[in-house]
Amino acid sequence: MKPDKTRLLEAIQVESLADDALLMRLGDRIDSATNARVHALCERIRARPPAWLRDLVPAYASVGAFFDPLAVEADHVGRWLRTQLEALPIDIMATRDARTVEIPVTYGGDAGPDLESAAAELGMTPTQLARRHAAGEYTVAMIGFAPGFPYLLGLDPALALPRLATPRTVVPAGSVGIGGAQTGIYPRESPGGWRVIGRTPLALFDPTREPPALLAPGDRVRFVAVERS
Numbered sequence: 289m290k291p292d293k294t295r296l297l298e299a300i301q302v303e304s305l306a307d308d309a310l311l312m313r314l315g316d317r318i319d320s321a322t323n324a325r326v327h328a329l330c331e332r333i334r335a336r337p338p339a340w341l342r343d344l345v346p347a348y349a350s351v352g353a354f355f356d357p358l359a360v361e362a363d364h365v366g367r368w369l370r371t372q373l374e375a376l377p378i379d380i381m382a383t384r385d386a387r388t389v390e391i392p393v394t395y396g397g398d399a400g401p402d403l404e405s406a407a408a409e410l411g412m413t414p415t416q417l418a419r420r421h422a423a424g425e426y427t428v429a430m431i432g433f434a435p436g437f438p439y440l441l442g443l444d445p446a447l448a449l450p451r452l453a454t455p456r457t458v459v460p461a462g463s464v465g466i467g468g469a470q471t472g473i474y475p476r477e478s479p480g481g482w483r484v485i486g487r488t489p490l491a492l493f494d495p496t497r498e499p500p501a502l503l504a505p506g507d508r509v510r511f512v513a514v515e516r517s
């Protein structure tokens with residue numbers, strides 16, 4: 289059954305973040321359909337941005353819009369955001385064309401210190417866990433926590449794991465982890481409490497690169513298991 293557009297639009301909420309920013313909420317939960325609408329809305333706006341728009345920040349179910357308060361009233365920005373959303377096809381997931389990025393990952397061992405314990409907790413072998421993780425089709429829902437950190441939708445529900453009771457003080461750059469119903473990649477060495485099951489040699493964030501972040505919201509991601517060598 290297709291979603292009802294009128295009902296979806298009536299549920300939209302727009303609230304003030306600051307004198308120069310509004311937050312448009314498209315939903316109140318994490319799901320792929322709502323996230324697809326978030327990214328489709330940002331793509332539409334970025335294709336023909338008004339002069340007063342300074343930035344867009346997509347999240348799981350919301351979009352932050354930053355604007356020039358000397359050039360436009362906040363009420364106008366809110367109404368304009370709604371008109372942009374109304375112009376989108378309701379079944380946006382069938383119309384979006386996203387970039388796909390392959391991420392090589394070494395699973396287990398020093399690269400994935402939590403793989404064995406996580407597999408035992410899930411009632412499977414480390415090999416089974418790694419294969420099921422690599423078999424998933426993921427979407428970058430948002431970038432956050434640290435520059436370039438991708439929060440990925442699409443984790444097999446059977447692989448969901450609670451975060452560590454005591455976070456690590458140091459997680460190596462490139463670590464691939466599971467936190468709850470999400471998976472993600474640490475772009476740089478940092479503290480963290482996700483279950484680390486592997487590591488990629490790719491640089492997720494490089495300030496000398498253009499763009500600095502390897503992944504962007506809306507991108508699709510495929511993990512490819514590789515040997516350490």
